[in-house]
Amino acid sequence: MNHSQQHHDESFEDQDAQSSLDAAEQELGQIEQQLAAAREEVLRTRAEMDNLRKRLMREMEAARKFGGERILGDLLPVADSLEQGLAAVGADDPAREGLELTMKQFASALEKHGLAQIDPAGQAFDPAEHQAISAQPSAEHPENTVIAVLQKGYRLHERVLRPALVVVAKGAD
Template sequence: MSEEQNPTVEEMEQDSAAAESASAEGSSDNLSELEQLQQKLEAAEAKAAEQLDLAVRAKAEMENIRRRAERDVQSAHKFALEGFVDSLIPALDSMEQGLAHEATNDESKAMKEGLELTLKMLLDALAKKQVEQLNPMGEVFNPEFHEAMSMQESPDHEPNTVMAVFQKGYTLNGRLIRPARVVVNKSKPTVNTKA
């Protein structure tokens, strides 16, 4: 073998140094690429999390809208008769006022019976539609359902109880349409001094 074919130690050291230098440059390029990929991955994950959050919020909002619409429809069904019932109340009041008068002869007694039956049929029909008549006679005064027209003292009644009813009240599915107009006892309870 000739010297030209065999590399010298110097040449081998130079080649080794060049290879190490190239390897170091390649690994630094690989490191920079890896950092870029890591940053892109983090950005993509942040965007995906943001999009998921938006999707979850949109779904929750749609669910709220659906529930609200269902509630509105139920309420509309439940209270659709309110105006109609409100317009019937004066007729009911008139019938009850007519029934309050005493029948003096056979003809007026027959008319009164017919009026009582008509009123009962009408109240029964309204009850089927969840309309309730409030007749609080003898009950404790409740400002949510009763309207005090006056207050009087009476030893025969408990304090704060309804002594008389001017007009009966009405509710539809628990919602007040008209309060009962009443007279309330304002006397204080008697204190028993005997022991």
């Protein structure tokens, strides 16, 4: 083999090696892009899973807090009836003590489940918690003050379950 042919073969081998190296580098670049995309997808999936976990925790907490809302709402007329019965019984009636005890037990059971009574007599009218049935002129009460509570309202935790039905003072005519 002469020197020229040997140089040509070496040059051809160098080009072949360079071509293989270029192809390997290109493939490595594609693999690195795929790896970066896979890492990004894993991070996105983790973030979505974390958001889903947090949302489920909030929903579970809300279900725990307000799960009894319907049954507690159904029991409110019972509380109203007990209060009306207590108001109708005279102070010397032997049934009064039993009714008072029953009302205390019932109120305690409702409170244990997060129900709080809204009894706004004498307070400023709050449309978020009170429903005004009427307005009456009053010289002794400031305007927009609750002067009578027709039906007590109830709040379950921070949510109004039933607004209080009230009469509100308006300016004297």
